[in-house]
Amino acid sequence: MNNIAVVLFNLGGPDSIEAIEPFLYNLFCDPDIFNLPFGQNLFAKLISSRRAPKVAEEYKLIGGKSPINEWTEKQRMMLEDSLKSKSVNAKVFTAMRYWHPLTAETAKKIEMGNFDKILLLPLYPHYSITTTGSSFNEWKRKFKGDYSKLFFINNYHLNDLYIKSINERIDETILKFPADAREKIQIVFSAHGTPVSLVKKGDPYSVHIKETTEAVMKARNYSHPHHLCYQSKVGPMKWLEPSTSSMIKNLSEQNKRNLLIVPISFVSDHVETLFELNIEYRHVAEQSGITNYIVMEGLNDSSIFCEALTELVVNNLA
16 A cells, blocks of 8 residues: 655744744745845845734734644644545645744655655645745755655645535625625625736736636525635735725725625635734724624635545545
8 A cells, every 4th residue: 555645735824922033034035935136034034023023913913823833733634534534544744834844844754754655735725836836846945855756736726625615614604694684795705915927927826716716606606796805915016906905995885884705815714814804904894884794714624625635635646
């Protein structure tokens, strides 16, 4: 029987207030996001020390750390159990891009593990050079084992079970609205934005996001009006539009006051869902006169999402 390793890739997040600055340093050192001709480490040191105090205030409001590490570990355990139940002899690892366990740590474990096949599975359903591309590039820099054993899963943004897991969460969230408001809901998909310059270079992320959104709505027979917007803009350059905050204001101006917010590019809750969507944009919604503003829970421990990951592993091994 083949001895399989599955590596789940994710960003990772600071596991304490003290970890914020080194986490940001690792992020700003990433050449796939901030590619400087020289002085990258100095740039990373300056900008991480400058941003850490502001970011720390955000993390204090969501419990002092990122839950992404715990959710990723939960997903790892669920996937390992699910594969065992299907008689797949697989050990599942996580490799975080900017926090522990870092890619280098996981790559070393796998080199020592005598595996026949190594399946690299990002917890980013949509491909972007800034997420999946960056994680794979880091793996290629750190992994010193046999490359013929590697299988790369680039994206799965149209996987039926992934789409189903999002719709299950949407259905759960609809029930949180007052009964008389449920037919008036606007479903607002909020994705992490990227600079427009990336799109022009051919990064498929924004196309993948649109395709997922369309697939989700088609699977639910277009139950409600829906909208797509983008969050998390950093810096002065032009990013994907419309922004989530402008979408909230525009819908309010159209007298659409019941918003169900779907974090579409994330598979687990972290600072961008718990602080940005749930706290920061909630203020925008309240100031704009939104009556009901409810953010969908991340996929987190969704058993259907675990089935999607299981299917991806089984199909790619076949």
